[in-house]
Amino acid sequence: MLTFHGPDRARRGAELQDPGLVRDGAVLFRAGRIVAAGTTDALAHRLRKYRIPPSRLREINCRGRLLTPGLVDSHTHLVFAAPRLDDFERRIAGWDSARILAAGGGILESVRHLRASPDSLLLKSARARLRIMRAQGVTTVEIKSGYGLSVSEELRILRLSQLAAGAEGLDAALTLLGAHAVPMEFAGRRQAYLRLLRDQLLPAVRVMRPKLSLAPSRLNLATLRKQNPIAEFVDVFCDPLAFTLPEARAWLRAARRYGFRLKIHADQTADSGGAALAAQLGAVSADHLDFTPPPARRRLANSSTVATFLPGVSLFMNRPFPAARDWIADGAAINLASDFNPGTAPLLSLPLVMALGCDAMRLTPAEAWHAVTLNAAAALNRERLCGSLMPGKRADLALFDTDDFRAVPYLLGGNLCAGVWCAGHWHPAGK
Template identity: 35%
Template sequence: MKATLVIRNICEMATPLGSSSRRGSDMGKVHVTADAAIAVNVETIVWAGPQSEMPRIEGPAPEIIDAGGRAVIPGFVDSHTHFVFAGFRDEEFFWRAGGLPYMEIHKRGGGIANTVRSTRSSSLEDLVAVGAPRLERMLELGVTTVEGKSGYGLDSVTELRQLEAMKILDARQPVDIIGTFLGPHSIPPEFEGKPGAYIDFVIRDVLPAVRRHGFASFCDVFCEQGVFGLDDSRRFLEAAASSGFDLKMHADEIVRLGGAGLAAALGATSADHLLKASGEDLDAMAAAGVVATCLPVTAFILREDYADARGMIDRGLAVALATDLNPGSCYSHSIPLAAALGILYMRMSMEEVLTATTLNGAAALGLAAGRGSLEAGKLADILILDAPSYRHIAYNVGMNVVGTVIKRGKVVSVRN
């Protein structure tokens, strides 16, 4: 066996296994190996198992990393973020905390429109500059793959600029970025009261440009009462699918509109939020293999009821957990906080949380065949924790226990 890197003296290696999402009770089946080792050749894992059973290394001597009796897990996959945006909305955080209703915040010039104004006035260089430190902080927390959405331009030029910024950032730093076009995130002032006309514009003018530039893998829509209803959401997503994009949805976050059922009918890769999704629509998602992405930090900040992750798992769904980093409802990229909330308020087990933030996060991006677990043939995206067990990810509530981040077989972050 050839190897360029060997990690040895691992107290506990914990990982889900498989090349697709883990559903239902399988989410709790995490493989834990004591006294383990991992061998990597260039950027691919070639061995992960008991140290005493590791095959002999042939050829040049590999780099050796001594885990020092610490735990090792796969890199986190944050499958839902809005990390490229300009400006802040800190005043809204305190308005909300004081009980100000959303419509009153909107009347004061807040909400998504606030971020749209700032983002439209920002150059490509500005957006790259604000995105880079956010990615650096994600990497320190162990995020090795992240999804990033547009949606703060609501026009052709700025939407493309957001997505291009992600392409540039993807090439400049270690975290893999998966771009998602979220043109139908809100109704811009130019189309106020005319959501159907805005969808027509997006389909006719913006979607072909996104396809032509190759800036995005997915298309997403905010399917919600007062924003984009089921018919407009379906029109956009069907046009996106016809253009070769995979599909995602913001579904049933505020009211039970039926977005989860639409995601199932269209074969979306994931449907996200799902706080108000019906049991019938969740069953349809399970049957269609749609990943349910839950965003507990957003519910925590908005003081809303959490999505019923326990019920989803018991229905046989694959659940992913993501942060929803955005400037309004969730200015946080804390995977550790999402993990703790999953256990404390969503009744998930630690094993289910580990699966939800690694392999199922990868599945929510269509990437589970090549990452999200520690097994031969997968990308060497590996975290060495400053802890003896993977359970410390949630036990250290909201705190970072990631010591060393290895991305594609290279050490890219070490926390002193």
Template identity: 35%
Template sequence: MNLIIKNIKELVQTETEPRRWVAGVAMAQLPTIKNAFLIIKNGLIENFGTMEEYRALDDRFYNGFSEMDATGRLVFPCFVDSHTHIVYAGSREQEFVDRIKGKTYEEIAAAGGGILNSAKRLQDTSEEELFKSAQKRLHEVINMGTGAMEIKSGYGLTLHDELKMLRVIRRLKDLNLIEIKANFLGAHAIPKDKTREEYIDLIVNEMIPAVAAEGLADYVDSFCDKGFFTPEETDRILKQGIKYGLRPKIHANQLATSGGVQVGVANNAISVDHLEHVGEAEIEALLHSETMPTLLPGAAFFLGLHYQPARKMIEAGLPIALASDYNPGSSPSGSMPFTMSLACIKLKMLPEEVINACTINSAYAIGLEKTHGSIAKGKVGNVFITQEIPGYSFMPYAFGTDTIDKVILKGKVFRE
């Protein structure tokens, strides 16, 4: 709860003026303090600065605080993972093998695999079992530095099972480990036993009102892509979500130039996510919006899709957020450190840009920029301490290496 970390080699992503996000050329700037201290009081960041400034403080105010020495180590604000699907049943390594042998993600989905495969397994799994496996994943990602996240439904595809998933997400929230936002993704795939019209009517007329009545979601999502939901269908679903108090936050342009970005922006989505297929029209729509473009390089990596045009987007002046997309079909990893490495290596983003994208910008993408995503007075004291490493660029550089030593949530050590 009350903690002082001293002798920090470099304190990363410090903020003195509140920012909503960072965009364009500013993404290459990462504010840090060398030889720093950080004080967390009652779970919130109370103070930070240089060790010289620390020595000038009246230490009577910090009597009885736990102390840590971070000589040779960096301290980061925990990552914000703004796009995940960590509530699921089973796994899909058979489809992974099928893809190695040459089948595409869309072919597997069209043959009843993919999301429908996960939906069948989830429908056969109890809420309790789902909660246990999701809780395990939650602990796993916190240990990798994640300190706030979004989780989607979307493997239920019936009223009963979508509500079951969202109740699991609520139970994860109620653990009070990290801040969690819930996204209702009924529009993830069309179930086999319904026509498109029937299922979309069900989403609009029954699911959204039921989700809102129980207060189970913050956002409404739609997989607006080739072979899934059209922009017109997405528009109808998002408008109904808005009517029920859910802000849009959608899947767009993963498999094709789907019109998803434009329909998201037109409905003031907080973010549009994936964006493998982004051209001038999409960039133009995003430039004059409050919508955070969110890239999920883990899914492009795992599915062998081409990577998102991050450089073009940054050069056009856009902000970018990064997220893991942790799910059983297209990104079976919730590692934000690996996401950072992919973004550097494949999207040609600089380490500074990547750190901004995984902290302050991804915090905005789930409405948490006032409380998470940077080291700022009054923000939640969720931070991680690295191993002894030369500097912050070492983290994405040393891909697959565990460079985190300790994770601290609200001033308490979570990962020792």
């Protein structure tokens, strides 16, 4: 069993080598919360101390398999209408992003598809994707808007995201990414679009703080439509392909005034200044970081901002991987996420992301495990709620068909996950 015991904060440097391994481990949970975790012997002793009668106890025998905290995927663009298969072939043929965009592909193609799709289709596909993620160990998922790019469509994505995650029993962290691209109807009028986001979109979203949700959600779309949708984070694509550094700074500062926590797509295709901006604004995470220069890397590493790597994008786009070892050497709180999206990372498996972290970025298995549990929780402002098996946290657990934690990031493809508990509710992987 991996506990990631210790304080509720992201791990850095040498701390990343200790996943809190317990042999013959056990977890006691009650009403969706962890009461205790330790060796089976120690827990038996605690039961006597708590005077819990055996008749009140339900024992689940994991039969020597690996038990870990539920995995946390801190960066996804989960709600979209269709895969971008034409772009896929164009990229293989050597087209760059600008040429794909000019041919009608890229993010704006996903925007056209989403706007033309009914709620029912978006909800059904989002739920199917969440079930695949859950079946590979995920219990908390971040979901970004960003394929609507109008006030009503961005709000629709937030509502559908909340509904989809609730229906699958998952903890969702919602992020408003209206600043993903300039929509077609604002071509040549980017400042007008940013004003619309600031003056009409931000006030229409309720700021949410992460909370310990223990009961399965009973939401429906009719209820959700009656109120402004919620989000915890506001994000921006700060990149030569999207928004400039001054535009990103102004948008994020406006979001911060409304009380949102901040995230940044930073330095994905070039040094955009995004990593330094994240540190300056106290963003909860800076994501991508493929082209961050060393001074900005050191600045971010010494800040509270989590450094999120998305190696699935590097693989899919046939680009170099982020220099994770340099980030760790500089003391960064590193995190791995899928960036699941239709254009640059159609990747639903967080264990495969861990494998890329180990094979392509030279993370140790223990580092890769931290990067999808406690550190990923910190990237979602949830380090006190999930990501480790500490008393008081939500009973989010993942069970794997192996007795060695290294086997999970070792396997390329396939699925070792047997199922997860989300707030104490069992969801088998359905193999």
